[in-house]
Amino acid sequence: MSGTNGSKANGSRPMVVVEGLSKTFQLGDQWVRALDAVSVRVPAGQFLAIMGPSGSGKSTLLYLLGGLDRPSEGQVSVAGRRLDSMSSDDLAQFRRETVGFIFQAFHLIPTMTALQNVALPGVFAGLPRDQREQRATWLLGLMGLRQRMHHKPSQLSGGQQQRVAIARALFNNPPVIMADEPTGALDSKTGQAVMHVLRRMCSTLGKTVIVVTHDPAIARYADRMLLLKDGRVIEDRAPSQEEKRDVA
Template identity: 50%
Template sequence: MATGPETLARMRGITKVYSRGGQDVRVLDGLDLDVGSGELLALMGPSGSGKSTILNLLGGLDRPDAGTIEVGDTEITRLSSDELAGWRARHVGFVFQAFNLIPVLTALENVELPLLLTPLGKKQRREHAEYALELVGLKDRMDHRPKQLSGGQEQRVAIARAIATDPTMVLADEPTGDLDRASADAVLDILSRLVAEHGKTIAMVTHDPAAARRATRTLHLEKGVLVEQGTTSHA
């Protein structure tokens, strides 16, 4: 399949099989998917449809059983585990439903965690981390540990961590799933702003229709197959 110049990530013929209870479950079966540069892509669908698997594969956290994944000029399906880790550090920022902050580190230190993998010096790392926290409106909470923050604040710190290294794309797995409506809206505001004002590419798995409405494109999955595509103009 030819890809346009705006295409950032290309998944071709992706098959992923999990073994559950001794039985093989084919979560993705020959999936093709492009992610455009600068888009906020929402992946929707019932549980078990393969949404999170797509994110994990796109972010190099998991490997497909068949098919290829290219992000930019790199075919990540050819990389070794350690090469993939290095690639993740440079190109991907993850946001998880459960926030996944390191509890013993402060907000600033959590955001600094991926920056430690860059060649930046100590002062620059701190500046980058503070800037990222400022973008999510939490600079005044940077010395707080995760336990001292609300769920919404934790997720905003997680977003700051995801964007601190200025990655090629941000992958968000149910970013509003554990949040109340107000907190969820605040998080969605930030994600929308990152796309609209900073040109970030975000792929987001969600069950939340309000989140999907913020997307520039929405894909529906059912049993590992794309069944419907839609575009919105809200981002």
């Protein structure tokens, strides 16, 4: 199933193109089909929520889209690049340049300040210290955390840590932001604040945002919902007006 439902990005060039994507795992003496012939296109600048119950294949799909895993069958292209035929080195470069990842567990380095955590991608990119700290400072300001940039993760709330993680994901200015259960470790109010930030990344900065979630409340921030069950797309639509209420 494919589509470009419910987005102001309709008519844009596709940022993500997936054709017949399948992923099979071996568990003991059994083979499990985590994804089964998924096909979908995501226009540039769209906010897509990938939803479904535990075990539906949604995180597997995200990892394939982000070049963190390889498909068993099918093709996946992101930003015009075929991931399924890339070497490991090319995939690593793709992940650095094209995708910013955000995870439920934040994955911040506890001994580093917020500024140092956000600037870390600049170290791997070989940027001079003043340049990477200048960009990290700007990104933390964008997240409303300029006054917290010298604090370590243990000195920040869960929501502040997730915003630091979002700032870090934006450091290399990737066209795509991918988030796996980004509000899973947060209370509902803090989770809403984080989702507003991601919504702004799409609406204001033009990022393509792909969020995996099991929480139906997250769908209201999206332009489009992709519902998976048993590794297959069973629904592909825009959120209803009822689902989108109260989103600024």
